[in-house]
Amino acid sequence: MQRRIDPTTLFAVILAGGSGTRFWPLSRESCPKQMLQIVGEDTLLRQTVRRIQGFVPSDHIWIVTTAERAEDIRFHVNALEPRVEEIKIITEPAGRNTAAAIGLAATCLHRQCPGSVMMIMPSDHAIPDREKFLGDLELAVQGASDDFLVTFGIRPTRPETGYGYIKIRQSEKSTPLRKVARFLEKPDFPTAKAFLSEGIYFWNSGIFVWKSSKILSEIKSHLPRLYATLQEMDGTETGRSDWSKRYAELEPVSIDRGVLEASQDVWMIPGRFRWSDLGSWAALDEVTEKDPANNILRGNAVDIDSRNSIVFSDKRLVATIGLRDMVVVDTPDATLVVPKERTQDVRKIVDLLKQAGREEHLIHQTVERPWGNYTVLQKGEGYKVKRIVVRPGSRLSLQRHSRRSEHWVVVSGAARITREDEVYLLQRNESTFIPLKAKHRLENSGKEPLHIIEVQSGDYVEEDDIECFDDDYKRV
Amino acid sequence: MQRRIDPTTLFAVILAGGSGTRFWPLSRESCPKQMLQIVGEDTLLRQTVRRIQGFVPSDHIWIVTTAERAEDIRFHVNALEPRVEEIKIITEPAGRNTAAAIGLAATCLHRQCPGSVMMIMPSDHAIPDREKFLGDLELAVQGASDDFLVTFGIRPTRPETGYGYIKIRQSEKSTPLRKVARFLEKPDFPTAKAFLSEGIYFWNSGIFVWKSSKILSEIKSHLPRLYATLQEMDGTETGRSDWSKRYAELEPVSIDRGVLEASQDVWMIPGRFRWSDLGSWAALDEVTEKDPANNILRGNAVDIDSRNSIVFSDKRLVATIGLRDMVVVDTPDATLVVPKERTQDVRKIVDLLKQAGREEHLIHQTVERPWGNYTVLQKGEGYKVKRIVVRPGSRLSLQRHSRRSEHWVVVSGAARITREDEVYLLQRNESTFIPLKAKHRLENSGKEPLHIIEVQSGDYVEEDDIECFDDDYKRV
Numbered sequence: 001m002q003r004r005i006d007p008t009t010l011f012a013v014i015l016a017g018g019s020g021t022r023f024w025p026l027s028r029e030s031c032p033k034q035m036l037q038i039v040g041e042d043t044l045l046r047q048t049v050r051r052i053q054g055f056v057p058s059d060h061i062w063i064v065t066t067a068e069r070a071e072d073i074r075f076h077v078n079a080l081e082p083r084v085e086e087i088k089i090i091t092e093p094a095g096r097n098t099a100a101a102i103g104l105a106a107t108c109l110h111r112q113c114p115g116s117v118m119m120i121m122p123s124d125h126a127i128p129d130r131e132k133f134l135g136d137l138e139l140a141v142q143g144a145s146d147d148f149l150v151t152f153g154i155r156p157t158r159p160e161t162g163y164g165y166i167k168i169r170q171s172e173k174s175t176p177l178r179k180v181a182r183f184l185e186k187p188d189f190p191t192a193k194a195f196l197s198e199g200i201y202f203w204n205s206g207i208f209v210w211k212s213s214k215i216l217s218e219i220k221s222h223l224p225r226l227y228a229t230l231q232e233m234d235g236t237e238t239g240r241s242d243w244s245k246r247y248a249e250l251e252p253v254s255i256d257r258g259v260l261e262a263s264q265d266v267w268m269i270p271g272r273f274r275w276s277d278l279g280s281w282a283a284l285d286e287v288t289e290k291d292p293a294n295n296i297l298r299g300n301a302v303d304i305d306s307r308n309s310i311v312f313s314d315k316r317l318v319a320t321i322g323l324r325d326m327v328v329v330d331t332p333d334a335t336l337v338v339p340k341e342r343t344q345d346v347r348k349i350v351d352l353l354k355q356a357g358r359e360e361h362l363i364h365q366t367v368e369r370p371w372g373n374y375t376v377l378q379k380g381e382g383y384k385v386k387r388i389v390v391r392p393g394s395r396l397s398l399q400r401h402s403r404r405s406e407h408w409v410v411v412s413g414a415a416r417i418t419r420e421d422e423v424y425l426l427q428r429n430e431s432t433f434i435p436l437k438a439k440h441r442l443e444n445s446g447k448e449p450l451h452i453i454e455v456q457s458g459d460y461v462e463e464d465d466i467e468c469f470d471d472d473y474k475r476v
Numbered sequence: 477m478q479r480r481i482d483p484t485t486l487f488a489v490i491l492a493g494g495s496g497t498r499f500w501p502l503s504r505e506s507c508p509k510q511m512l513q514i515v516g517e518d519t520l521l522r523q524t525v526r527r528i529q530g531f532v533p534s535d536h537i538w539i540v541t542t543a544e545r546a547e548d549i550r551f552h553v554n555a556l557e558p559r560v561e562e563i564k565i566i567t568e569p570a571g572r573n574t575a576a577a578i579g580l581a582a583t584c585l586h587r588q589c590p591g592s593v594m595m596i597m598p599s600d601h602a603i604p605d606r607e608k609f610l611g612d613l614e615l616a617v618q619g620a621s622d623d624f625l626v627t628f629g630i631r632p633t634r635p636e637t638g639y640g641y642i643k644i645r646q647s648e649k650s651t652p653l654r655k656v657a658r659f660l661e662k663p664d665f666p667t668a669k670a671f672l673s674e675g676i677y678f679w680n681s682g683i684f685v686w687k688s689s690k691i692l693s694e695i696k697s698h699l700p701r702l703y704a705t706l707q708e709m710d711g712t713e714t715g716r717s718d719w720s721k722r723y724a725e726l727e728p729v730s731i732d733r734g735v736l737e738a739s740q741d742v743w744m745i746p747g748r749f750r751w752s753d754l755g756s757w758a759a760l761d762e763v764t765e766k767d768p769a770n771n772i773l774r775g776n777a778v779d780i781d782s783r784n785s786i787v788f789s790d791k792r793l794v795a796t797i798g799l800r801d802m803v804v805v806d807t808p809d810a811t812l813v814v815p816k817e818r819t820q821d822v823r824k825i826v827d828l829l830k831q832a833g834r835e836e837h838l839i840h841q842t843v844e845r846p847w848g849n850y851t852v853l854q855k856g857e858g859y860k861v862k863r864i865v866v867r868p869g870s871r872l873s874l875q876r877h878s879r880r881s882e883h884w885v886v887v888s889g890a891a892r893i894t895r896e897d898e899v900y901l902l903q904r905n906e907s908t909f910i911p912l913k914a915k916h917r918l919e920n921s922g923k924e925p926l927h928i929i930e931v932q933s934g935d936y937v938e939e940d941d942i943e944c945f946d947d948d949y950k951r952v
Contacts, residue, residue, distance in 0.1 A: 337802070
């Protein structure tokens with residue numbers, strides 16, 4: 001029954017440009033939802049990569065993200081064991097919604113492999129049933145080889161108003177592919193209730209399979225300006241910065257609205273796998289194991305008598321008593337308390353923080369870096385205390401500060417220090433001083449992680465007081 | 477109308493032995509409720525002292541507390557400005573409820589001033605109306621001079637089941653003192669409701685006024701064993717440790733149950749002041765100003781749409797959305813989330829922590845010391861990072877550690893360091909190293925607070941690795 005598809009033409013395209021605020025305070029601008037481990041044993045992005053690995057080889061997995069996020073995404077994915085350095089990152093000049101992101105990936109892919117089939121999937125959804133998912137994907141690839149645009153619908157289990165819907169035609173029942181009648185925006189509650197009973201409405205999962213040639217020809221028809229911009233990029237490296245500007249000025253439009261609603265060749269597969277788009281904290285209920293009282297308690301949580309509640313903590317203690325349908329999320333610098341039915345409003349908190357010029361929506365107290373990470377332990381008038389962790393074999397950039405000096409104490413591991421013309425080693429329980437304006441570099445010279453306590457002292461102790469001279473990671 | 481009382485016989489006795497767990501995580505074993513600033517501009521104990529200062533001179537204010545807590549209480553009260561060093565601390569060998577504590581104070585007081593009148597008050601209640609309170613106290617003192625045992629009742633405003641009640645006789649209406657018919661334990665809800673409508677039931681405030689001679693003679697009649705134990709203490713300093721043991725073995729009984737219920741001379745004044753015993757987080761509602769949505773939001777709280785809720789935070793951000801009748805309390809190492817109607821169960825969380833051998837119920841992350849305070853910023857394998865704040869003119873003990881060395885960086889102020897035979901000064905942005913087993917001392921040599929970042933390094937970094945050689949505060 002199955003025609004064989006040439007596996008060398010099969011590519012996974014993972015969309016990882018999102019900047020979700022709805023999982024604040026666990027998500028931050030510098031650490032969006034796809035980089036969080038909120039469900040399962042790994043982050044959502046890495047789970048997405050693992051899910052598709054084996055179905056296609058690693059060098060057929062492409063990740064599309066924005067220039068701003070590309071470096072973080074690369075280091076994040078490369079921390080996968082076994083390491084998958086071959087994964088290609090496609091960089092958008094700026095995030096312009098899914099039509100542009102998919103168009104960009106299709107253009108690059110088509111250039112590399114004109115007969116390619118793209119399996120497009122979000123990086124931040126939960127799909128606990130890998131085997132069922134890959135089985136359905138197999139069917140979709142068959143459909144794509146017939147030049148169909150194949151989407152995945154999820155059979156609704158409740159009158160959900162937070163998803164878009166796909167309506168299928170009622171007739172064709174003999175094939176796993178169902179002809180799509182239309183796409184529908186998020187409905188109101190009575191409409192969603194009606195959808196639930198009728199049996200021809202499905203949740204739009206945002207997973208698509210098609211040939212790169214097919215989607216490009218559809219984009220050409222329905223989004224000619226996007227198509228023209230993509231064509232310009234193709235091959236004109238010299239004009240690239242100019243092209244970036246034009247890309248960034250594209251009208252943001254989703255592939256559903258911009259192309260699929262207008263196309264005549266759209267089919268849907270009813271997905272047999274469990275799925276959640278994890279649109280809010282409350283969505284964890286759909287895909288996470290619960291305790292007998294229907295709670296999800298994670299980390300250092302002590303609870304008495306709560307029910308149907310979600311408590312996410314880390315090292316700090318979170319004690320809860322008698323909660324009903326509540327969400328409590330604790331991070332080192334911020335705590336959120338919200339009823340499940342209000343979790344969509346978390347973004348309003350993020351907006352308030354933005355307006356107030358605060359930092360809690362931007363970064364975590366622990367900031368990941370290619371060489372390791374740092375945690376701000378305390379900031380006071382004229383000083384800042386950090387714990388710095390450097391991975392074995394890694395080093396920070398050669399740098400200089402004009403308004404602060406630094407005291408370093410090694411509390412674990414071994415360091416090689418460069419300070420102006422000196423280079424010297426520091427063992428555990430040894431310290432050194434980096435004077436104002438001294439060029440310096442910190443390197444892990446051992447085989448274990450290096451832990452340093454850094455005390456900065458000066459009239460200005462912000463991150464932007466830094467002059468870089470040499471960096472292993474080519475950061476600006 | 478008023479007889480003059482000899483003011484030299486008037487003493488305030490503040491009961492400060494409590495170890496309340498119901499305000500966890502703000503209260504800890506080392507920081508009980510009376511030492512918290514949960515209402516008003518100062519801690520409850522210091523508010524209690526200020527309330528009575530002026531009514532009696534400072535050296536007529538006695539505080540009764542346990543040996544365990546006495547040092548902390550002394551430093552806590554002495555931080556009052558203007559300093560009130562004269563306040564006397566009466567130390568119980570162990571907390572044995574109010575009959576013993578009041579008996580002990582009465583015995584000491586009677587020895588010093590046989591005609592003395594004691595005004596006994598808890599250290600952890602809220603009384604926002606000082607003038608009204610002092611006016612009522614004046615009346616009570618008149619009654620005490622007639623050898624009455626005078627109590628204060630509060631007219632109920634709701635069917636409260638968390639308080640004891642005083643029932644008065646209906647007849648006498650011509651005097652502000654009302655004859656007490658009986659004392660009643662905490663009632664059930666229907667009973668409390670009946671009390672509310674009848675008009676002769678009052679909340680028992682735990683505030684009492686009487687002569688020391690009178691209460692001792694009542695104790696002699698109704699609690700002969702307590703009386704005998706108190707008499708033994710009186711004058712037999714040599715047998716003191718033996719006496720301490722006997723005191724600690726006394727049956728704990730309240731003054732209400734042990735003496736007042738049995739006595740024929742008990743009168744009550746209906747207090748005209750606002751009052752709360754602050755029995756739980758929910759009790760804050762009675763004595764705290766609220767915002768238009770009936771919330772009490774303190775510290776770094778960002779809220780959207782909450783009502784009737786209490787949010788206590790400090791520096792860390794607490795974000796809340798759409799809460800109803802909830803309490804959220806955030807401290808550097810622990811967060812509590814509980815509906816108001818369950819706040820009585822906070823003690824169960826403390827019990828769980830005790831059973832689990834944890835620390836979050838014992839101490840705060842910032843620990844107050846006579847010389848200032850320290851905060852543990854981070855504890856890791858083989859190291860600990862602290863911020864140490866030393867008050868001007870103060871110094872830590874001369875000490876030695878056998879399993880850790882210490883790195884100190886001055887981030888603010890100026891330090892005088894003793895290290896073995898050396899004594900040297902350290903300015904801001906200077907550091908020093910205290911090797912394992914070196915005798916050392918840290919002193920604030922300037923006029924501003926001294927802030928030090930300390931990095932401890934060693935195989936064991938707990939507080940009990942310390943050998944003290946000299947201490948300004950005579951601590952063991």
